[in-house]
Amino acid sequence: MTSRLDPQPLEWIDRDTRVSFRFEGQTFTGYQGDSISSALLASGQTLLGRSFKYHRPRGALTLANHDVNALFQSREGTNIRGDVEPLREGLELHACNVNGTLANDRDRFIGLFARFMPVGFYYKAFHTPKKLFPFWERKIREKAGLGRVDTRWTEQRQSKRYDFCDLLVVGAGASGLQAALTAAEAGADVVLVDENPHIGGSLDYQLANEPAAAEVRARLKQQVRRHANIRLFEQHVAAGWYTDHYIPLVGPGGITKMRAQGMICATGVMEQLAVFRNNDLPGVMMASAAQRMIARYAIKPGQRAVVLCANAEGYRAALDLLAAGIELAAVVDMDNDAPRGDWARQVADQGVAVYRGYGVYEAQGDQRLQAIQVAPFDGRDCDPSKLATIGCDLLLMSVGWAPAAQLLYQARGALGYDDSLHQILPRELPAGIHACGRVNGAFTLEQRLADGERAAHAALAELQGASVQTGMTAHRDHLAHSHPWPIVSHPAGKNFVDMDEDLQLKDLIHAAQEGFDNIELMKRFSTIGMGPSQGKHANMNGIRILASIRGQSIDQTGSTTARPMFHPVPVSALAGRRFRPERHTPMQAWHEANGAQMMEAGHWQRPEYYGQPEEREQAILREAQAVRSGLGLIDVSTLGKIEVLGPDAARLLDAVYTMKMSTIKLGMTRYALLVDDSGVIIDDGIVARLAEDRFYVSATTSHAAATFRLLSQTVMDLGLDVRLVNLTDSLAAMNLAGPLSRQLLRTLTDTDLDEDRFPYLGIREGTLCGAPVRLIRVGFVGELGYEIHAPAHKALEIWRTLMSAGAQHGIRPFGVEAQRILRLEKGHVIVGQDTDGLTNPFEANMPWAVPLKSKPWFTGKPSLALLKERCARRLTGFVLPQGYSGERIKECHLMIERGDIVGRVTSIGYSPALGRYIGLAMVDLPLANDAQTLHVRVDSGALVAVSPCKTPFYDADGARQTADLTEVA
Numbered sequence: 001m002t003s004r005l006d007p008q009p010l011e012w013i014d015r016d017t018r019v020s021f022r023f024e025g026q027t028f029t030g031y032q033g034d035s036i037s038s039a040l041l042a043s044g045q046t047l048l049g050r051s052f053k054y055h056r057p058r059g060a061l062t063l064a065n066h067d068v069n070a071l072f073q074s075r076e077g078t079n080i081r082g083d084v085e086p087l088r089e090g091l092e093l094h095a096c097n098v099n100g101t102l103a104n105d106r107d108r109f110i111g112l113f114a115r116f117m118p119v120g121f122y123y124k125a126f127h128t129p130k131k132l133f134p135f136w137e138r139k140i141r142e143k144a145g146l147g148r149v150d151t152r153w154t155e156q157r158q159s160k161r162y163d164f165c166d167l168l169v170v171g172a173g174a175s176g177l178q179a180a181l182t183a184a185e186a187g188a189d190v191v192l193v194d195e196n197p198h199i200g201g202s203l204d205y206q207l208a209n210e211p212a213a214a215e216v217r218a219r220l221k222q223q224v225r226r227h228a229n230i231r232l233f234e235q236h237v238a239a240g241w242y243t244d245h246y247i248p249l250v251g252p253g254g255i256t257k258m259r260a261q262g263m264i265c266a267t268g269v270m271e272q273l274a275v276f277r278n279n280d281l282p283g284v285m286m287a288s289a290a291q292r293m294i295a296r297y298a299i300k301p302g303q304r305a306v307v308l309c310a311n312a313e314g315y316r317a318a319l320d321l322l323a324a325g326i327e328l329a330a331v332v333d334m335d336n337d338a339p340r341g342d343w344a345r346q347v348a349d350q351g352v353a354v355y356r357g358y359g360v361y362e363a364q365g366d367q368r369l370q371a372i373q374v375a376p377f378d379g380r381d382c383d384p385s386k387l388a389t390i391g392c393d394l395l396l397m398s399v400g401w402a403p404a405a406q407l408l409y410q411a412r413g414a415l416g417y418d419d420s421l422h423q424i425l426p427r428e429l430p431a432g433i434h435a436c437g438r439v440n441g442a443f444t445l446e447q448r449l450a451d452g453e454r455a456a457h458a459a460l461a462e463l464q465g466a467s468v469q470t471g472m473t474a475h476r477d478h479l480a481h482s483h484p485w486p487i488v489s490h491p492a493g494k495n496f497v498d499m500d501e502d503l504q505l506k507d508l509i510h511a512a513q514e515g516f517d518n519i520e521l522m523k524r525f526s527t528i529g530m531g532p533s534q535g536k537h538a539n540m541n542g543i544r545i546l547a548s549i550r551g552q553s554i555d556q557t558g559s560t561t562a563r564p565m566f567h568p569v570p571v572s573a574l575a576g577r578r579f580r581p582e583r584h585t586p587m588q589a590w591h592e593a594n595g596a597q598m599m600e601a602g603h604w605q606r607p608e609y610y611g612q613p614e615e616r617e618q619a620i621l622r623e624a625q626a627v628r629s630g631l632g633l634i635d636v637s638t639l640g641k642i643e644v645l646g647p648d649a650a651r652l653l654d655a656v657y658t659m660k661m662s663t664i665k666l667g668m669t670r671y672a673l674l675v676d677d678s679g680v681i682i683d684d685g686i687v688a689r690l691a692e693d694r695f696y697v698s699a700t701t702s703h704a705a706a707t708f709r710l711l712s713q714t715v716m717d718l719g720l721d722v723r724l725v726n727l728t729d730s731l732a733a734m735n736l737a738g739p740l741s742r743q744l745l746r747t748l749t750d751t752d753l754d755e756d757r758f759p760y761l762g763i764r765e766g767t768l769c770g771a772p773v774r775l776i777r778v779g780f781v782g783e784l785g786y787e788i789h790a791p792a793h794k795a796l797e798i799w800r801t802l803m804s805a806g807a808q809h810g811i812r813p814f815g816v817e818a819q820r821i822l823r824l825e826k827g828h829v830i831v832g833q834d835t836d837g838l839t840n841p842f843e844a845n846m847p848w849a850v851p852l853k854s855k856p857w858f859t860g861k862p863s864l865a866l867l868k869e870r871c872a873r874r875l876t877g878f879v880l881p882q883g884y885s886g887e888r889i890k891e892c893h894l895m896i897e898r899g900d901i902v903g904r905v906t907s908i909g910y911s912p913a914l915g916r917y918i919g920l921a922m923v924d925l926p927l928a929n930d931a932q933t934l935h936v937r938v939d940s941g942a943l944v945a946v947s948p949c950k951t952p953f954y955d956a957d958g959a960r961q962t963a964d965l966t967e968v969a
Helices: 036-042 106-116 130-144 174-185 211-226 287-297 312-323 342-349 406-410 445-463 505-513 519-526 539-550 571-575 588-593 613-629 649-656 701-718 741-745 792-809 816-825 861-867
Strands: 014-023 026-032 071-073 092-095 159-170 190-194 230-234 246-251 254-265 269-271 284-286 304-309 327-333 354-356 358-365 369-376 388-391 394-398 401-403 414-418 423-428 433-435 496-498 596-601 604-610 632-635 640-645 669-675 681-691 694-699 723-726 731-737 763-768 771-776 785-791 873-879 894-897 900-911 916-924 934-937 943-949
Touching (some): 026 036, 036 287, 159 174, 159 445, 174 190, 174 211, 190 254, 211 445, 269 287, 287 304, 287 394, 312 327, 401 423, 433 445, 496 539, 588 596, 604 613, 613 632, 613 816, 632 792, 640 701, 649 701, 669 701, 681 701, 694 701, 741 785, 785 792, 816 900, 916 934
Parallel strands (some): 014 092, 190 230, 254 433, 304 327
Antiparallel strands (some): 014 026, 071 092, 358 369, 369 388, 414 423, 632 731, 640 723, 873 916, 873 943, 894 900, 894 934
16 A cells, blocks of 8 residues: 555544455455545556546546546446445456556557547448448447446345435535534434535545634534434435425435425535646546545545645645645646635745746646646636646646535526626525535635524524525625636647546537537537536536637526436436335234245235145145134235225215125125226125215225225215225234134124124124224135234234134134135135136126126126126136046146137135045136036146036035034034
């Protein structure tokens, strides 16, 4: 680590933890806390990349992700932002956009042909002859790319989450810290977000050696970290602003979608390029980049330095270089007489040569900076007749700032150019948006702290509904911190305005001369600001150049649209995890603790069966036999549960369901079949009547939300006086089934369970385990049974009580697979399994559920009236011979007769009650009515004969659904 300094008081690196990695085939070592760029720079690797178009050598420029000089590639990722990407053990890195190696890039000679590649050349060349254009297009794309995507990457899935706050403060520099602290002390719920891994902002690098900032820094950091009302989101980027202060915060683990009542933008400023010949050589960098290298990573950025400045901050950077032991050859100040303050006096006191009223005309060197030429600067250009050469390997540029105001632009804030500060500043901001600190023109530490406090008070007053007098200009500085024209022309060019796109001064002049003299047109024709950094270091100078060409002011020229995302965002963060939500019932933990094998049912996790996977079939049969012979309990909390109230409740249900619901007696239920306008079955359930104007509706697990939406839509369409309450999540449900169910439940509830008081298909409200419950006599599994609907928070207690009390009766929990066998024995249809997207009730063998004559209208009736006479298939039961041991028939196997497909198996299973395989199949007519034998084609291609039969297969008269075990015996 040849360029490491002695430990710095605010450094980010952990010198006790070394990290090894490889770059371009060589092994390098850094420290925990290093970025990729800082680790390379500390090891003496100053060449970090090649430029986009001409493949020129590039080194560190901003060290803040404001440029693309340091983009890297690994096997897992491309265009890795070296300035901000944390160093990790074992990284294998290569430079992007090189042909060969970084040091010996075979495309570095492209720059020799620059005269043949003027701005926009790709729009004009290679179009004739047409047949060659595809060839040239491929070549251009090969050469113009950045990194390359390796399709063998390891899939990465990042989470997303939602969060809310009273006030979101973006930027944790001096003003942002003060704003967050002021708001939090007033009782606001504050979220403070910063893109860096540590809060402090420029306090930690630009003012790292400033004695006056030390106490302020320590106090603010300590108080902010300890405050209970402040939540810190370090290493997160506020990537965009959307309506109603909806702001995605992108961090290492994914996106947090933050909804704030108000936002304070304390995002600061971005240092801007000085434009002169060869300003892209390695060794030429922003002054703030060198300060970051020194303070954060303890790196010596060079041996002999020159500072080019147009503000007081350049002198602060010069002092930091001297403190780091770097020889300071000179300070070149582009202004002749502008006041520079105490920092300039300190530099002069140390005997440093200061060139006032000079600019840099040219940087010289091959692979890195070796010297610069300076000359008197008149505010527009240098005088090449009075050149002076200064040898150096480091040139710091501190000529001005552009506001990091992208969020303000996206929030439709009005910004304009300030002629005293030579910076674009907020003029008018929409409700709920505030700005403070350097983005608002407050530059001194005192100004930033006062402006942060002001913004917090304004935001709090607005949150409380008060009329706000923002005083946005109260703490702005009156001295310029940016030069209005930090641009020097040169007859040989190579004075770059946009490092991303290799755009030179002459390129923008030519674009305007060709008629692209609107800021948006020039952007698209020249591609300025369209690279990965989105113009962070280039747009301000681009605006100045166009304004000069057109003889306009900055405001008249305008600025380009700042769209989200503000920083590059990985696709994995935008995609989030696979959209596969998982929901659990209140009994989930009990199921898992008692050996349940879980399965997906829509978004829900449900027990498939209880037992080890190797005994799956036996476990399912044991559960089914327990229900038939004694007692079983199944969790059916996943069912949709909807309460329908109001004078028009019965009318609504009559309109939506096929059967007439307005005639249900109080305390009774009715099967509910739901079809769409074309007559296709889409769901089923039950409707229970609790009062004249109050009903309780159930829906299948997968269709619960859709049923609620359909009911809501019908209420609006028909203008009904109905209120709907979706109780799916607030109520749990379980089905206690079996001949002993009445005997067990009678001991636990205050509800009268006698057959004459609580008949089959009845519903009663009572208590169980001290909780209010609804008991429903339904028979999906074909035995005496009670569905118990209870508050979700009491469901587990009720479940455990039933299992404990039922232990003496041999109670057994049963899962979905046993339930499917039990319902199959009764011939009950599962919507979506025994039906498809075209099945109507007549095909499902349910004409009894379609009262075409007794109901004047319901959804789907016109279609069903036509379909009744056009039925081409029917759901049919079938059985295999007892003792069948041949190849297994599976659901969706086809039925074949004389080589033609005549149907498909929809359900099949072994019935322990009947001792044979039984199933349902959708079979073409007239075979469904007349065939004595049907043939199913199994996996091997063989045909297996099955015998059609009527359903139900078991207990055809339904006697077992009303009798307990004693009565059956």
